[in-house]
Amino acid sequence: MNGPSKTWSANGSRRPRRRAFTFIELIVAVGLSVILLRGMYTVLHSATDLTTLSEEKMSLLLEASAIFDYIGADLARVPFSGQRYLSVTSSGLIFKASSRTAGDDVYIKYEYDLGGKKVVRGVYKDQGCTVAEDDDGDGHNDVGMVIGRSVQSFDVRYHASGDIDGSWNTGSGDPAKNTRAIRFIMKLSSMIPGASLADETFTIIIPIMSL
Amino acid sequence: MYPRRRRAIRGVTILEILIAIFVMLIGITGVVALFPVGVRLSQMSADDVISAMTAQNALAAVRLQSGLLNRVKPYVADDNESGDVTAWNGTKSECVEGFTGSVANVGTPAPGDTKLQVTCAGVDGRSLDIRAAGGGREMGDNCALVLMTSGNVLWKLYRLDKNATLTQFASGATVSTCTNFPADAIVTGDTFRLIGARDANKVLATVPEDFYGSGPLDPPYELGQGAVKEYGYLAIITRVKESTSTFRVDILVFKGYDKSLPPEGNLPAIACYTTILSSDMLK
Numbered sequence: 001m002n003g004p005s006k007t008w009s010a011n012g013s014r015r016p017r018r019r020a021f022t023f024i025e026l027i028v029a030v031g032l033s034v035i036l037l038r039g040m041y042t043v044l045h046s047a048t049d050l051t052t053l054s055e056e057k058m059s060l061l062l063e064a065s066a067i068f069d070y071i072g073a074d075l076a077r078v079p080f081s082g083q084r085y086l087s088v089t090s091s092g093l094i095f096k097a098s099s100r101t102a103g104d105d106v107y108i109k110y111e112y113d114l115g116g117k118k119v120v121r122g123v124y125k126d127q128g129c130t131v132a133e134d135d136d137g138d139g140h141n142d143v144g145m146v147i148g149r150s151v152q153s154f155d156v157r158y159h160a161s162g163d164i165d166g167s168w169n170t171g172s173g174d175p176a177k178n179t180r181a182i183r184f185i186m187k188l189s190s191m192i193p194g195a196s197l198a199d200e201t202f203t204i205i206i207p208i209m210s211l
Numbered sequence: 212m213y214p215r216r217r218r219a220i221r222g223v224t225i226l227e228i229l230i231a232i233f234v235m236l237i238g239i240t241g242v243v244a245l246f247p248v249g250v251r252l253s254q255m256s257a258d259d260v261i262s263a264m265t266a267q268n269a270l271a272a273v274r275l276q277s278g279l280l281n282r283v284k285p286y287v288a289d290d291n292e293s294g295d296v297t298a299w300n301g302t303k304s305e306c307v308e309g310f311t312g313s314v315a316n317v318g319t320p321a322p323g324d325t326k327l328q329v330t331c332a333g334v335d336g337r338s339l340d341i342r343a344a345g346g347g348r349e350m351g352d353n354c355a356l357v358l359m360t361s362g363n364v365l366w367k368l369y370r371l372d373k374n375a376t377l378t379q380f381a382s383g384a385t386v387s388t389c390t391n392f393p394a395d396a397i398v399t400g401d402t403f404r405l406i407g408a409r410d411a412n413k414v415l416a417t418v419p420e421d422f423y424g425s426g427p428l429d430p431p432y433e434l435g436q437g438a439v440k441e442y443g444y445l446a447i448i449t450r451v452k453e454s455t456s457t458f459r460v461d462i463l464v465f466k467g468y469d470k471s472l473p474p475e476g477n478l479p480a481i482a483c484y485t486t487i488l489s490s491d492m493l494k
Contacts, residue, residue, distance in 0.1 A: 021222055021223075025225050028225065029229075032232060036232060036236060040243065048246070051249055051250055054249075058256060061264075065260055068267075200428065202264070202428065203427050203428075204264060204267065205271035205272065206271065
């Protein structure tokens with residue numbers, strides 16, 4: 001397409017004057033812009049979707065990792081020798097942990113709140129969980145601490161046999177004496193509003209080697 | 212009084228508009244190109260997190276596998292335990308990190324080539340890292356790996372490099388032979404681990420154990436066969452030469468393999484972890 005032609009002004013001046021766009025030229029330019037913008041929108045939309053999915057997945061991964069790290073750190077406090085206490089149910093566990101101060105035993109409990117879709121941690125003075133305990137010494141009882149949100153399911157089993165492909169149990173036997181590992185299976189959903197990522201299920205095995 | 216002159220304003224040519232659109236397109240393309248990079252980096256971060264969790268599970272599984280650990284035999288001294296790796300780059304050997312030695316007669320390398328010779332009988336009972344640190348495909352040079360078996364040996368070779376594009380996992384039991392791996396299968400920075408070499412005449416020689424399992428995204432946790440898993444691990448367990456009560460555990464994390472089969476072939480590990488276990492920790 002040729003550009004606008006140069007003309008002379010009406011008063012005879014020698015300054016060249018260019019004519020404006022024709023309607024066809026404007027339509028062509030707008031059409032090209034629309035095509036380009038449409039293509040860019042498609043690419044950006046796909047890229048944004050992928051980025052959002054990746055962010056959701058990372059969020060889930062990091063949350064699961066943090067929860068398991070927290071539980072693992074607590075389970076590392078199971079007494080190496082002496083009296084042990086460990087009770088496992090299908091949706092939680094309570095165990096005797098080493099004390100903050102000598103002779104001051106504490107019990108840590110993890111429990112799944114089905115209604116609230118969360119995992120709650122509490123520290124108590126006895127296995128009956130009747131008296132709360134200030135484990136970290138901040139002056140407040142450590143109960144009701146939410147360590148996992150948007151938890152769709154939380155399954156806990158203990159392992160006592162000689163091999164890992166043996167049985168994983170809950171609520172039976174005497175886990176206090178011979179438990180060698182705890183297995184957690186947790187299903188998390190994304191907490192990002194409008195998330196499109198499906199629930200992800202994680203499995204982690206935490207050994208208890210202090211027998 | 213002169214009539215007021217209207218100043219003529221020149222329009223923009225369609226050519227100028229097209230140029231402007233083209234320039235804008237280049238800029239936007241650059242920005243858009245960053246999105247796939249971000250997604251890829253995010254996926255790598257996800258792999259790192261999952262790898263750490265996978266390794267945690269692998270280590271837990273190993274610690275619970277008392278029967279498996281009992282099968283890992285202690286180190287037995289070998290007369291040929293020294294002088295087992297020779298490497299050179301043309302006329303010098305310094306290009307191969309950590310290894311020195313005289314040039315062996317396994318062929319004449321071209322200038323710039325890197326060549327490693329490993330005598331399997333000499334790595335009995337040890338987990339030996341071999342790293343190609345010079346030459347490489349991107350430089351137009353070759354890195355060759357030659358395994359020389361001076362006796363009846365059983366060996367396994369693992370590629371540990373995270374970014375390897377051509378993976379040559381291999382194993383064999385041969386007598387006095389030489390195995391040449393394709394030169395273009397090894398690039399600068401690749402790391403191999405040679406384990407399990409033993410002299411067949413030494414019954415008690417060390418035999419590292421392989422142990423496969425699934426990652427943290429495969430509930431319910433099971434060791435059944437046949438299921439295709441997104442993430443999985445291979446744990447290589449060896450007794451430490453200096454202490455019979457100490458185990459070295461190398462955990463390789465893989466993505467997208469059938470755990471019923473060893474992750475051999477062109478499947479690089481996405482992460483590698485090494486840890487030491489004492490038998491005191493194993494109950």
